[in-house]
Amino acid sequence: GESVGLHLPTLSVQEGDNSIINCAYSNSASDYFIWYKQESGKGPQFIIDIRSNMDKRQGQRVTVLLNKTVKHLSLQIAATQPGDSAVYFCAENIGGAQKLVFGQGTRLTINP
């Protein structure tokens, strides 16, 4: 079946640098996408979402970009901080009642 995937399982960045986490999706009918952050021992925490009629959405220090032509989603974190260390998941909504399909996750580590 179609699924959401990630290009890299791990990402290591210097504190203060910008981080970019990528996600590929394969279902062209998906109309809603979400990024989650998961810290050890906790549940996924909502970061930002975007609808398929948008290309870009900004939050506090985060930006999500959606390229429907190549079915690609990215999460940009500005001025990465130690507290940003976590696993990041993208998810797509591929049907009614919000049946989200999650990617495998990318672990972001911050170097001092």
Next chain:
Amino acid sequence: DAGITQSPRHKVTETGTPVTLRCHQTENHRYMYWYRQDPGHGLRLIHYSYGVKDTDKGEVSDGYSVSRSKTEDFLLTLESATSSQTSVYFCAISLSRDNQPQHFGDGTRLSIL
């Protein structure tokens, strides 16, 4: 944090025993979901509910049943637990089905020996 409480947070049990996990929300959200999270598989939907007594199957529903008798509570039952059901289980809620994010509880770590 969204008002979601999962109980128990940890449980160890034996193969063949029944297990019930509880999700309680204080947000009065209509939609509730149960996921399992396993290494190499990410989060996978088990069952979901779109209202009191209204439930449907997800991607990995075999071996699981659910019940929702009140808006605030969504129960996940393993009738006869198997070792393959060892996992971390997450409950999520959402306000509506249309382009609203799901918010997750902190999970239940279940080990079946």
